[in-house]
Structures are given as C-alpha cells and as structure tokens.
Amino acid sequence: KKKHKIAILSGDGIGPEIMQEAYKIIEILKKKFNLPIETSEYDVGGIAIDKHNNALPENTLNGCKNSDSILFGAVGGDKWNHMPIEKRPEIAGLLNLRKKFNLFANIRPCNLNKKLHYLSPLKSEISKKGFNLICIRELTGGIYFGKSKYDQKKKYAYDTEIYSEYEIQRIAKIAFQIAQKRTKKLVSIDKANVLKSSALWRSVVDKMSKDYSDIQLTHMYIDNATMELIKKPFTFDTVLCSNLFGDILSDECAALSGSIGMLPSASINEYNFGLYEPAGGSAPNITGKNIANPIAQILSLSMLVNYSMNLPNIASLIEESVSETLYNNNLTLDLVQKNKNYISTSEMGNKISEQL
C-alpha cells in the first residue's frame, strides 16, 4: 500500500495540545484500521520565528511539499504582534501556505447539534432547531491577493477585488458537488447590486447551475445573508462565498454555533492536497491548561481522511465517535453549562479514541 504522508504543523498556543489528541486518533487509524499513515513534524508560525527567524522555514515548506497533506494546529500570539504584518505567523505562515499550495477551496462545516443548542448565543426558539451548514470559501483569490498599494507620499492605499471566470468556476464546482451530497440547496453570496466582480461571480454561478439541475441555487447579498443567518440559520445548507465574504460569514456561523472549539476546516487544491486546521485560533488565554477542546483538531483530521485520503467511510466513523462521545455527556469546559462537570483536553481525546 502506498504511504500517506502527513506533515504535522502544530504551531503556537493550544496548537500542540490539541494536536496531541489528534495523534491518538492517528495511532488508531494506523493500528486498528491499518491505514498506511506516516507523520513528520515541522515548525510553523511563532515558534518557527523564534527558532528559525521565519514563520515558514525552508525546511517546513519542503516537508510539506514531500507530504500528501498537512495537519495544522494554530499560529499566532501577542508575542509576534509587533512584527511587520507580512512577517507575522498568520500571514507569513498561513496565507503563504494557502498560496504556495494553491489551496483555493476552503471548506468549513458548521453545525449546531440540537442536544447542545444551549451553546448557541441565539435564543432557544431558533437554536433548538439546530443547524447544519457548510461554507465554501474561495481562498487564493479576490481582494486577498489582487493588486494593492500603500502610497506613503500621496497618502492613499488600495486593494483590488479581482476574479476571473476560471477562479469562480473552480470554486463553484466544488460547492455544487458538495451541495449534491447534502440537501441540494446552494446559496451563493455576493454584492452584485454594487460590485462588478460580484456581477461576474453571479453570472458564472448561474451559468454553471444549468449543469447541476438537481441543485436549488439562490443568490443572496452579503448584507442580507449576515441578517438571515442570525434570524434563520436552519434555512441554510451549502454557502458559496468569495475570499473576503467567506472570511466574514464563516466566522459569523462559528459564533452562531457557539462552539468554535469544535469546528474543523479543510483548504484543498485540485489535486486533493489539503491543509486541515481548526477554525478557532491559537487561544493564548487557555494555552497550557489542558482545558482546550481538541474536537476541532480531531475533526480536521477526519476531513483530511475524507478529502486527501479519499476514505469518506472512515472519516464518518471518526465523526460518529465524536458525536457519540458528546451524546454520552463527555464535555470540555467550553461545552458545559455553568457549574457543571467537565473533562480535560486529554480526557476528551481518550474518550473519542475509546469510542473509535
């Protein structure tokens, strides 16, 4: 069997702690499921700056190139916030990896489990319906990478939101395909009443929808989507966004679910190479206390198994183990109601492992 090489980039803050729990699952995948996984660790982010003066050292980049996928923890922290932006862990580390590996499709499932509906900041009338949506965000184009300038002398600055038909097609294709495996409801987000890039976005997605006649496609303006998500999150299924709108909306969804510690993400390219990481950040305030929720990291691994190893059934088993563990009322600090008992990061990892 061909080996599947995973580059493990734990990074900063809670990254290493929650990665430890993902390792437990990897061990099970290797030993019980006989998956030919091989892991190697590399420095990224703040720790890489401290050790090698570079958030994405040559050695890390090469390690990733020689791997089949990347399991990423989290990067960043106050310690590195004085640095020029382009050298900081988030930009030099994360944005760079996205661009270098052409990881144009960011996939972020976001669920609110009915049984855990109290986690949501929404009132129970809304939250008790739960929700189950998935954001598909374009990740290597748009205003993040368009032409930009900061003119010190003339005292102006600009950034360019630019999309080609091709870029829109390839991300929309992924969204249509994912919608087909779900409830077949796709909503594409734009600001086509003002932006020309959005008008193009809308027309390309519309044209493509003819090839996906089973999909019920709608369009929504970003400002309206921001409101509808709050009022009726349960009406959304697959949500397609540009890079900037996806940055905003996927975080809004995370806040509405109230469980950012459980949300994984996948950033993939056309060869199914992917970077898999928790949606939350490095959470310096809870670092080293053994209280962080490792579920986002474990579900990121399950997305890796699904998208980069192409083993959806085994991915589902991991997901079910997580759900079962939660149903059995094994909850980390972020998930319990006031004054209720909770389990530690490592206990959560153990429980999910046992379940699996």
Next chain:
Amino acid sequence: KKKHKIAILSGDGIGPEIMQEAYKIIEILKKKFNLPIETSEYDVGGIAIDKHNNALPENTLNGCKNSDSILFGAVGGDKWNHMPIEKRPEIAGLLNLRKKFNLFANIRPCNLNKKLHYLSPLKSEISKKGFNLICIRELTGGIYFGKSKYDQKKKYAYDTEIYSEYEIQRIAKIAFQIAQKRTKKLVSIDKANVLKSSALWRSVVDKMSKDYSDIQLTHMYIDNATMELIKKPFTFDTVLCSNLFGDILSDECAALSGSIGMLPSASINEYNFGLYEPAGGSAPNITGKNIANPIAQILSLSMLVNYSMNLPNIASLIEESVSETLYNNNLTLDLVQKNKNYISTSEMGNKISEQL
C-alpha cells in the same frame, strides 16, 4: 426666522405609509414648537421610474438641491428587479443621491431596549443586558466607488477598495466626535492584517486619536467584530467602518436588535446637509396593510432635526416620545410577542404625536 426646507421622498413599498406618520410629527414641530419647516414632495425610486422613466428625475434632484435636507422613505421592489443594476431604484435612486450630495457619513444608531429584549434573536442571557451602539459608516468611498471593470472578453472583473488619508480623516473625525458625546469608547473595524487600505485606515485613525485623548480607541478585524457583536453586543458603543464593512456590520447589528422597523439612519455631508431614512427596506410583503412600524421613519426625522436643523433638544423630545409610547405598551405587529394585541401604523403615529 430662516425656513428649513425638507424634500420629502417617500418612494416605494411601505415608504409612503410610514412617511404619513412622520408628517404628523412635522405638523407638531411646526404648530407647537414653531419650527419654520417647509416640505415639498418628490418622486424617487420605482415610482419615479414608472412615472418619469428615471429613478432620480431631474425635478427631484433639483428639488433636493433647493432643500436643506431630505427625508427619505424606501425604494425598490420586485417590479423593478429585471432592470439593469445601474437603473434600479436602489442604485440610480439611493446611491446616486449619496454621491451627488457627497453624503460621506452614514450614522446608524442601533439599540436594544432591555424592556423589549425579547425582540432580539439572541438568548436572554445576552439580550437582557440590552445594547446601545452607533455605527459610523463611510458612504461615498471605498469599493463602492473605486475603479471597476467587467471584461466580457477576457472574462474577469474587478473592483477597487481605495481610500485616501483625507477620506478616512473626515469620517473618523465624525466618529470621534460622536464617541465624545457617548461613552467615549470607539472601535474601528478593518482587515489590516490583509488589506493595505485597512493598514492606512488603521494608521490614520491611530494618529488622529492623539487629538482625542479622552477617547478609548480600539481596533478590531471585521471577521472578529462579526463574532464579538453576536457574543457581546453590549460591549460596543461607537463603531467606525469603511463603506463595505459598514454595510455588513450595521445590518448585522440591526438583525441582533430584532427591530429593523425602529432603526433610523442619517447620511450627511460636511455642510450638515443630510438624507434621513429608515434602515429597513421597502418591505413589499407588508405594504398597504397599515401594519408597518413607522418608528424608523419618525426617528429618521428626529435625526434630521438633530443633525441638519441642529436642534438636539427637540430631537431628544421626539426620541423620548417614542420611548414613552413603547413603554406604555403601544406596539406594532413587529414588536409584539405571539398572540398579543398590536396597534396599526397610523395608531402608532397618533400615540407618538399625542405623547409629543
């Protein structure tokens, strides 16, 4: 006494109905408070397209030019959605007026009254604290008006998010001044970890803060702000945004308050000329039923009295009349809990008038 001329642009949908109630307040301002107000009506939006084939007819534009302020209702509706974007009521009518009169400062107060906390989609743990914030949105710059192109042949399109130091300074100045009259907490929203226009925005606002040493200024990334607003809306006071981020965040705030029918807005230029309009839209689904909430329109009038007539005390009286009316449990359909009694649009106007 010099006359204050108000151009009344009721527009489409519920616009004319709710404007009717604002007229009642205007009558009181004229008769009881002896304010030298003069009103003239002009067509705008869909109705102007129907009558004059132009969402902003020459006659309306001239009428506005000869006035001291504009009281605006709402524009748009399905009937005109087949038209090319740039001819539609929202763009040819509203965006055009903003640009023509250089209305660079959009001011949108957004409150959740503790007594009406059940209106909010947030759970009562959060909503019972109420909130009281004000969004200051730049309205004539940024990606709404930067260079843009839709290249049919080469199949790409772009829009430019561009800001000059001067544009940032003039909107930030308004935000600092408004914060000074409130709790002195100002948060400026940007995406300075990615966008150069945001880096400029942040540095200009930072520099200005030295002249406002009484103001506690913080910066927040747009994605983080989207989450924090949901989790802790009560921690926000004055919120400063670019055009695009303000479009998104102010609508998010509106959704969180649960009472879009009560939110006014002011769009002003440096000569205190302003366009005052409800934050909600033309609401075709409830048009003509005498159930729309006229409070947003009445509070828009009170913002006009405050900013364009420079009579903050009288503006406060109107606001207090609205609050009193609500406290006395006079509520329109959008404000009542299930199966409770409600009053009509015109009754609400009458109650507020009596109170005043």
